[in-house]
Amino acid sequence: MDEAAQNDGPFLETSQEDDAGASFVLQSKGKWWHAGFHLTTATVGPSILTLPYSFRGLGWEMGFFCLTAMGVVTFYSYYLMSLVLDHCEKAGRRHIRFRELAADILGFGWMFYFVVLIQTAINTGISIGAILLAGECLQIMYSNLLPDGSLKLYHFIAMVTAVMILLSQFPTFHSLRHINLGSLVLSLGYTFLVVGACINAGTSKNAPRKDYSLEASESSRIFRAFTSISIIAAIFGNGILPEIQATLVPPAAGKMVKGLIMCYTVILLTFYSAAVSGYWVFGNKSNSNILKSLMPDEGPPYAPIWVLGLAIVLVLLQLFAIGLVYSQVAYEIMEKKSADVNQGIFSKRNLIPRIILRSLYVIFCGFMAAMLPFFGDISAVVGAIGFIPLDFVLPMLLYNLTHKPTRSSLAYWINNSIIIVFTGVGLMGTFSSVRKLVLDAKKFKIFSDDLVE
Numbered sequence: 076m077d078e079a080a081q082n083d084g085p086f087l088e089t090s091q092e093d094d095a096g097a098s099f100v101l102q103s104k105g106k107w108w109h110a111g112f113h114l115t116t117a118t119v120g121p122s123i124l125t126l127p128y129s130f131r132g133l134g135w136e137m138g139f140f141c142l143t144a145m146g147v148v149t150f151y152s153y154y155l156m157s158l159v160l161d162h163c164e165k166a167g168r169r170h171i172r173f174r175e176l177a178a179d180i181l182g183f184g185w186m187f188y189f190v191v192l193i194q195t196a197i198n199t200g201i202s203i204g205a206i207l208l209a210g211e212c213l214q215i216m217y218s219n220l221l222p223d224g225s226l227k228l229y230h231f232i233a234m235v236t237a238v239m240i241l242l243s244q245f246p247t248f249h250s251l252r253h254i255n256l257g258s259l260v261l262s263l264g265y266t267f268l269v270v271g272a273c274i275n276a277g278t279s280k281n282a283p284r285k286d287y288s289l290e291a292s293e294s295s296r297i298f299r300a301f302t303s304i305s306i307i308a309a310i311f312g313n314g315i316l317p318e319i320q321a322t323l324v325p326p327a328a329g330k331m332v333k334g335l336i337m338c339y340t341v342i343l344l345t346f347y348s349a350a351v352s353g354y355w356v357f358g359n360k361s362n363s364n365i366l367k368s369l370m371p372d373e374g375p376p377y378a379p380i381w382v383l384g385l386a387i388v389l390v391l392l393q394l395f396a397i398g399l400v401y402s403q404v405a406y407e408i409m410e411k412k413s414a415d416v417n418q419g420i421f422s423k424r425n426l427i428p429r430i431i432l433r434s435l436y437v438i439f440c441g442f443m444a445a446m447l448p449f450f451g452d453i454s455a456v457v458g459a460i461g462f463i464p465l466d467f468v469l470p471m472l473l474y475n476l477t478h479k480p481t482r483s484s485l486a487y488w489i490n491n492s493i494i495i496v497f498t499g500v501g502l503m504g505t506f507s508s509v510r511k512l513v514l515d516a517k518k519f520k521i522f523s524d525d526l527v528e
Contacts, residue, residue, distance in 0.1 A: 113322065132300050152466055203440045214226075255396055271378075276378055287358045313462075
């Protein structure tokens with residue numbers, strides 16, 4: 076498609092002077108390290124505590140392979156996405172939203188709505204998961220302090236939701252930069268605490284029996300393997316890279332790569348250590364939250380209570396940052412329609428709708444978290460349906476269309492191979508993860524007090 080046709084497309088960015096979503100939520104004031112903070116918060120979260128659980132469905136060799144492959148492919152994918160955004164900016168078509176970038180380059184109106192749908196699934200799914208896991212963290216602390224207490228999981232989810240409503244009023248993505256720096260530090264803190272706890276558990280005289288065998292049935296092994304791959308995809312996923320790059324002061328060329336290097340340095344330190352230590356200790360008994368494996372319902376905990384308690388507090392604090400980051404696209408969409416860019420960001424005209432709409436969004440996410448306590452299954456479904464198309468398919472396609480590598484080039488064949496492989500993985504992952512969700516639906520009641528594994 077030639078550039079003249081692209082420039083006439085109906086889904087190009089509207090002028091920022093007339094776009095409150097861009098002017099307010101996606102203010103372009105950040106430095107490259109701010110983008111690194113945002114990327115790290117969007118990628119390195121408590122979901123890494125599910126990595127031993129994903130290894131449970133893959134075993135040691137395939138677990139290492141899939142974790143490494145996902146890391147290499149996602150870094151490459153995000154690098155290509157930054158090049159595509161830089162290319163468009165140099166051509167005078169600066170994009171700050173994934174949906175409009177995809178519709179512009181591909182030229183299909185339906186692609187705009189496809190990306191909106193996928194991003195909404197990702198953002199809402201992660202917001203629900205963050206609230207759910209935060210509620211579980213509170214429940215774990217409460218049950219250890221008051222074993223006979225009467226509060227249920229949904230009570231703690233309501234508490235988390237109330238805090239999230241207050242935090243949701245930070246007006247811009249850029250205003251979260253210091254929170255996201257804290258999030259980076261928190262991720263390192265609880266990862267090393269959990270790794271230390273796992274090493275302590277594995278070397279103690281009461282260490283659990285190590286069994287790394289997979290499912291007995293071949294079909295069950297296959298389904299669980301694809302579910303695990305979907306979970307890993309969700310853990311590496313970042314469906315909001317264009318919005319994060321939008322927070323950089325233009326021109327953004329080259330700045331995003333520095334942010335990615337920061338993010339993947341943290342990933343290297345946290346992902347492998349959490350996956351290896353947790354699976355080494357608990358094997359095929361690994362829980363979807365390794366903290367629960369370290370604090371079994373029966374018998375003493377496998378590590379000092381103060382270590383586990385501190386880790387839970389750090390996880391809880393970071394979950395608020397993650398919920399804020401992944402809510403930004405929803406808030407940007409809301410304010411593009413509801414806010415008046417000609418009035419101040421804190422004017423009464425804009426403040427009241429912001430408070431109402433953001434509060435309603437958080438309440439909806441909290442309600443769904445309380446009603447459907449499926450943290451592990453939600454991660455798998457979001458990974459297969461959401462992150463795989465946005466992070467493993469579209470960036471390669473967009474790069475091929477903008478940079479036009481020749482058919483004889485290595486980039487052309489690498490990109491198309493990734494598209495084909497991960498399209499298949501996404502389809503199989505969707506089927507297996509939805510299948511598991513349906514099976515698990517038989518195990519719980521609405522507003523259950525237990526998070527289903």
